[in-house]
Amino acid sequence: MPPVSHIRLRLEERQAATPCRYHEPTDPVGTSRLFPLLRLTALVLIKSRTGSSGSRPENALIDTGAWITAIETDTWQAFDRAGLIEHLPFADGVAPTPALIGGHESPYQLGRLWMALIDLQPTAINWLPAVPVIAQLLLNKACRLPTPILLGLHLGVLDGRKLTREVVPMEPAAMTTDRGSQYGQQWYLESV
Numbered sequence: 001m002p003p004v005s006h007i008r009l010r011l012e013e014r015q016a017a018t019p020c021r022y023h024e025p026t027d028p029v030g031t032s033r034l035f036p037l038l039r040l041t042a043l044v045l046i047k048s049r050t051g052s053s054g055s056r057p058e059n060a061l062i063d064t065g066a067w068i069t070a071i072e073t074d075t076w077q078a079f080d081r082a083g084l085i086e087h088l089p090f091a092d093g094v095a096p097t098p099a100l101i102g103g104h105e106s107p108y109q110l111g112r113l114w115m116a117l118i119d120l121q122p123t124a125i126n127w128l129p130a131v132p133v134i135a136q137l138l139l140n141k142a143c144r145l146p147t148p149i150l151l152g153l154h155l156g157v158l159d160g161r162k163l164t165r166e167v168v169p170m171e172p173a174a175m176t177t178d179r180g181s182q183y184g185q186q187w188y189l190e191s192v
Contacts, residue, residue, distance in 0.1 A: 005190055005191050006128075006188050006189065006190030006191070007042070007117055007118070007119035007126050007127065007128055007188065007189055007190075008119050008121075008126075008186060008187065008188055009040045009041065009042050009062065009119075009187040009188065009189055010040070010041045010042065010177055010178045010180070011038055011039070011040060011041075011178060011179050011180040011183065011185065011186075011187060012038070012039050012040075012041050012176075012177055012178070012179060013036050013037065013038055013176075013179045013182075014037045014038075014039055014146070015037065016037040019034055019035070019037075020034070020035040021033065021034050021035075022035070036179075036183070038179065038183065039061055039062075039063075039146065040061070040062040040187055041059060041060065041061055041062065041147065041177070042060050042062060042117045042118070042119075042151070042157075042189075043057040043058070043059065043060070043117065043118040043119075043120065044057065044058050044059075044060040044115050044116070044117060044118070044149055044151070044157075045057050045058075045115070045116045045117075045118055045127070045130070046058070046079050046082075046084050046113050046114065046115060047084070047114045047115070047116055047130040048083070048084060048114065049086070049114055051114075051130065054079070054082050054083070054084045055078070055079060055082060055084060057118055058075065058147075058148050058149055059147045059148065059149070060117075060147055060148070060149035060150070060151050061145070061146050061147040061149070061150050061151065062151045062157075062158075062163075063150050063151065063152060064153060064163075066150055066151070066152035066153060067152055067153060067154055068134065068135065068136055068152040068153075068154055068155065068156070069133050069134070069135040069136065069149070069150060069151050069152045069155075069156045069157075070099065070101065070108075070135060070136040070138060070145060070149075070150045070152065071113075071135050071136070071137055071138065071148065071149050071150075072138055072141075072143070072144065072145055072148045072149075073137075073138050073139060073140065073141045073143070074141065074148075075148040075149065076111065076135070076137045076138070079113060080111075080137075084113060084114075085111040085112070085113055085137070086111060086112040086113075087109060087110070087111050088109075088110040088111060088112060088134065089110075090110065095107060095108075098140075099136055099138065099143070101138070101143040101144075101145065104140055104142045104143045104144075105140065105143075106138045106139055106140035106142075106143040107139045107140065108136040108137055108138050108139055109136075109137040109139065110134060110135070110136065110137065111134070111135055111137045112132050112133065112134055112135075113132070113133050113135060114130040114131065114132055114133070115130055115131060115133045115156075115157055116128060116129060116130040116131075117157055117189065128157075128161070128189065128190075128191060129191075131156075131157060131159065131160070132155075133151075133155065133156045133157060134154075134155040134156070135156075157189075158189070160191065160192060161189050161190060161191055161192060162189070162190050162192050163187065163188070163189055164187070164188050164189075164190070165185055165186070165187050166185065166186045166187075166188065167184060167185060168180070168181060168184055168185060168186050169181075169184065170182065170183070170184040
């Protein structure tokens, strides 16, 4: 099946450790509103440099606040055993400050992986072609991400692509893993 020019991303609602509540001045006294914790997610398939598939699809979170993609230790080590990572040395052999994730510091290595994004539709599977992604390969197993792969802004799956948000009528969500319609929005990633 050939790749498509765009895919729909999922909008998941997660439970915040500390929910964000606020009071709207026009609301009755003693009431508060809750900000939902919404996250954009996708399925990622790691491919070999030649384009052949090398892994099963993994859940990934698109984090526009992350400067670079990060991958949990167990996940990237499985990709490495399959020969799907090109390890990249730090310039001058000097490692940067460890990453701080979930209250844990983690030293990391850098690696290049080829990632394709998958959109599972009721009647088809759509996907964007694999692109090279530079990622932090976390070394501390205690550093847990919200999903095994956190997709960041630079040198990643968003490069050369356009992320768009479409306003849609608000209606109940059909799936717990896709709350977009519930919040009146759909998100798409497309090749440019």
